[in-house]
Amino acid sequence: MEQGGDQGDLIELPAVEVPAAQIALDQLDLVYAFIFARVGNRADAEDLTQQVAMKAIPRLRAEAAAASIRAYLFATARSVLAGFWARKFGLPEEELHEDLALPAAPSPARSEPNAASERVTRLLAALPANYRRVLELRFLRGYSLKEVAAETGNTVGAIKVMQLRALRAAARLESDA
């Protein structure tokens, strides 16, 4: 039964204290999710999250607010990610490679997994249908090249090339976004 809001006595719920430890722990989980969504594998994501923690935590001020901790952890994460990609691609690490760390960290109001997922969904939706199909089957449904070829009526070689073109197209859309 639905009723109006002015009947009875409201039972006050006890306030629950928020220890800083839990706040910071939540932040590192989000940092890990942010990195994982960009490097796509657990081992690299763990290494990079550890780098972020080791770099950022000793520099935190004791009285820093949760929002500041989050901002600093994510700024460090972006710089660590840029260094990671620079090393992978054989670029000088001392140079700034802003493009390698993009996109920027999510706003505090949004959870990282949702933000990354929405970004990929948007990218896929903007691709031509044949490219989107190949990437969805391969990455989101875990099909092998052979299975994608059978599903789409193409040769394995053609799918391999289409995968390259589709990923390039996705990257172009990402950089234009």
Next chain:
Amino acid sequence: MPEDDEVKRSRRLEEVVRDLLAGKRLRIGTADAHDRDAIMAAAALAGQRDPYPRMSPVFRRRLAARLEPAREPGLLSRRSALVAGLAAAAGALAGTGVGRLLQPAPQVVRYGSATVFPAVRWYDAGPLSAFKEGVPVRFQAGSVGTYLVREGQNVNGLSSVCTHLPCELNWTPSAHQLTCPCHNVAFDTEGFQITSPESYPLPPLPRVQVRITPAGRVEVGAT
């Protein structure tokens, strides 16, 4: 781009993709670096296979161990509190200075804040006398699934959805806990997580506002 060059590039890229989809580390050769944007796009797509990635318990423990020496003795600064949080999450509290500072109750994690659902409308859940002391009752208040737990003349309301994945919790009378059917996680009747050494630390269950009317009826606030 000549066709054979594109074929070569597509073959090299496929090796990177295959590794990523097998969960392996990124291994990128010098030649592959020309296709860096495509590789980064592949990594981002591979990351979507796990839309809710969380640090593994083993990694948490390792990270906590690496960070522990940085703690300033005698101070529970934000930095040491963070280390403490990691150590707590890793189940590594026993015997550590960090553990002594926090001293959580055994088995049940009591840190983290419970969010409180707004009460836009009030839903009648029946007379208070119908509720047994300490035994959660599942109640749907509009769009909000709840467990209502009587404590004396009060009733506490908890969200019925796990704070990890959006799965409906089940009441397990034998263990006196709310159990998530999706993974190995349970909560006590106050909404706090009951941990095992391998479990992820999770926020407590969101609170749902409850009131008792002068007529002794239990009402639940929800949207």
